[in-house]
Amino acid sequence: MDLDQGKIDGLNNGKIPIYEPGLDQLVIRNHQAGRLHFTTDTAAAVKQSDVVFIAVGTPERRGDGAADLSYVFDAAKTVARNMDGFTVVVTKSTVPVGTGARVAEIIRQENPDADFAMASNPEFLREGSAIEDFMRPDRVVIGCENEKARAILKELYRPLYLIETPILFTNIPTAELTKYAANAFLATKIMFINQIANLCEAVGADVHHVSKGMGLDRRIGGKFLHPGPGYGGSCFPKDTAALASTAREHGESISIVENVIEANRWQKQRMTTKVRTALDNQVRGVTIGVLGLTFKPNTDDMRDSAALTILPALIADGATVRAYDPEGMEEAKEKMPDLVYCQDAYEACQGVDVVIILTEWNQFRNLDLKRIQAGMKARPDGRYLFCDFRNIYEPPTMVAAGFHYVGVGR
């Protein structure tokens, strides 16, 4: 259920409000088979349910970086007023430690007779590969100390997961903290390799080889060691900020995470500086072709995307930006109306002084480089400037093809 009538009407007509590969078929199939229903009628939805998942947004609160829990608490009140018989209330939203207890308190206040148990069941899927991640998770974490509720949740997940999928039962604060700790650790891994990448540039090393050499050590692991323009999205930026804020509230400091947040901000600025330097600090009057705007491929999500930091800075320097993104342009247009939005990659690179890759969509991995070059303006040395901030091309190939190639850490 959702309060947004437009969203529910759309879903009932097979219209998915976000872009996520495969989600449309999955939703339509189950909806048509009568296994999945969409409604704004909260009372009826809650009354029928043995388990209610609260999966509303928890945006970053302005000012202190803490998570804004107002949507979670509103949902809890609605659930409390309408539950009928023993109900397991699960927080699926990423919520700071202690929220489960506060939600239980709100439910008890709202409905002193409520027969319910609280559980925290954080979600670990990634946008763009949400279905695969959800169907084949490395683990399921459930914070719940009520035996009856644990049995219900175990039974709920049993048909979905392979026998070997570990289900970790903990108490609620542990499950809540596990989610933040996992995201903050992944963000730390990314920023670690980004800073190593920056050092690689200074010492003439290749960060891809460093990353591989590190990642083959099973204690480290090779994933999330890909350098780039810093992390974005709806999760890492807000979750790192919320974890740091929770620590401060409890008189603790997770200084590593504070540094990661700062390093991420700096990494995005560093990308802007790289473009300026490559243009000999003459940005005024320059035209820039940008490929990719979303915070990662296979999503239309622009939240905290590197593009939102880098492009306005270059426009303020006096550049004109032409851009193309396969799915993100609608949202991008609202956030950055000053860009010239194009129909495809080649149109975006037409007449430009420099091409910048900001998101590694598959369709940018095998561009017709001759065609790109033919539309570009050459630099004074006769070469064509190409900033690949996702490292999807090989530097020697690009140099041989006549480009002045700027990657990250190689």
Ligand code: UGA
């Ligand atoms: C992230 C986590 O990976 C999920 O496990 C978690 O469930 C989710 O947040 C959440 O809390 O809901 P997501 O933000 O969808 O998932 O996407 P990621 O694939 O983690 O990418 C986040 C950002 O990090 C992107 O901007 C991406 O480009 C960047 N990144 C990722 C790198 O720069 N390098 C890498 O090696 C990996």
